[in-house]
Amino acid sequence: MAEPLRVLVTGAAGQIAYSLLFGIAKGDVFGKDQSLILVLLDITPMMPVLNGVVMELQDCALPILKEVIATDKEAEAFKDLDVAILVGSMPRREGMERKDLLKANVKIFKSQGAALDKYSKKTVKVLVVGNPANTNCLIASKSAPSIPKENFTCLTRLDHNRAQSQIAVRLGIPAKDVKNVIIWGNHSSTQFPDVNHAKATVKGKTIGVYEAVQDDSWLKGDFITTVQQRGAAVIKARKLSSAMSAAKAICDHVRDWWFGTHEGEFVSMGVISDGNSYGIPEDLIYSFPVAIKNQSWKIIEGLPIDDFSREKMKLTADELVDERDTALQFISSE
Numbered sequence: 001m002a003e004p005l006r007v008l009v010t011g012a013a014g015q016i017a018y019s020l021l022f023g024i025a026k027g028d029v030f031g032k033d034q035s036l037i038l039v040l041l042d043i044t045p046m047m048p049v050l051n052g053v054v055m056e057l058q059d060c061a062l063p064i065l066k067e068v069i070a071t072d073k074e075a076e077a078f079k080d081l082d083v084a085i086l087v088g089s090m091p092r093r094e095g096m097e098r099k100d101l102l103k104a105n106v107k108i109f110k111s112q113g114a115a116l117d118k119y120s121k122k123t124v125k126v127l128v129v130g131n132p133a134n135t136n137c138l139i140a141s142k143s144a145p146s147i148p149k150e151n152f153t154c155l156t157r158l159d160h161n162r163a164q165s166q167i168a169v170r171l172g173i174p175a176k177d178v179k180n181v182i183i184w185g186n187h188s189s190t191q192f193p194d195v196n197h198a199k200a201t202v203k204g205k206t207i208g209v210y211e212a213v214q215d216d217s218w219l220k221g222d223f224i225t226t227v228q229q230r231g232a233a234v235i236k237a238r239k240l241s242s243a244m245s246a247a248k249a250i251c252d253h254v255r256d257w258w259f260g261t262h263e264g265e266f267v268s269m270g271v272i273s274d275g276n277s278y279g280i281p282e283d284l285i286y287s288f289p290v291a292i293k294n295q296s297w298k299i300i301e302g303l304p305i306d307d308f309s310r311e312k313m314k315l316t317a318d319e320l321v322d323e324r325d326t327a328l329q330f331i332s333s334e
Contacts, residue, residue: 023247
């Protein structure tokens with residue numbers, strides 16, 4: 001069995017982590033032959049709950065799980081990491097302005113970025129899940145100057161999976177028969193779910209999604225708003241935010257980063273926007289379509305963009321610029 005990988009999950013006593021940890025520990029992400037050391041970080045008041053999670057992981061008697069470490073100390077949690085999955089963040093409370101949420105999270109992700117810089121391997125792969133994920137990811141990256149910017153990504157795979165599934169349900173086909181949907185921009189209600197370049201396999205024939213669905217007004221209307229607002233719809237129904245689907249999306253994101261995407265296929269990831277060909281401002285973590293090879297992602301360039309799409313892509317970029325500038329003000333005023 002390969003040398004163990006050291007994998008950190010933050011917010012490890014929370015509900016997303018509760019669904020996520022089992023998936024990682026049983027080999028869904030790094031494979032069935034890759035031994036793991038799981039490091040679980042949470043805040044001090046959550047340590048009793050976290051100890052219960054450790055007991056359960058032990059009780060699963062999983063063959064690849066070499067060790068589980070539970071801690072409330074960043075110095076211990078970030079030491080020698082191969083992969084960091086940053087789920088924990090300050091949740092939005094009722095009556096809280098987005099600005100207040102941003103301020104609280106800037107502090108958390110500045111600190112965790114600095115810990116990555118100081119204690120982790122320089123090759124560490126970082127996935128930020130805690131919201132506002134794109135801007136939290138940018139702050140963590142800026143706080144870890146010795147780690148390449150390309151090693152910092154944020155989760156938009158949940159939105160990607162939602163879009164893929166909506167098309168599959170509409171066409172009455174399995175989700176695996178829908179490929180190359182795209183989420184552009186922010187993991188927020190301004191994101192743009194785009195199926196202009198997506199393909200669907202219907203009755204053995206692979207065709208464009210617009211041709212398959214044959215309902216442009218749905219694809220440019222309700223389809224987009226359903227995906228944009230799906231998180232809120234789940235909260236309304238369950239009284240809790242998405243956990244099972246979020247955990248599955250995290251597994252998908254990290255597994256594809258680790259093992260690569262299939263030839264001719266791409267997935268959505270929040271990545272650094274520098275050097276993109278779509279006119280998106282630099283120095284943002286923006287969701288693009290990417291292909292992955294040898295654990296390195298590359299933005300799919302040169303896709304034709306119509307005016308409808310360009311407007312939506314700009315709208316979500318504008319929101320990210322605003323978030324970034326606000327977050328950087330908080331950092332400089334500290």
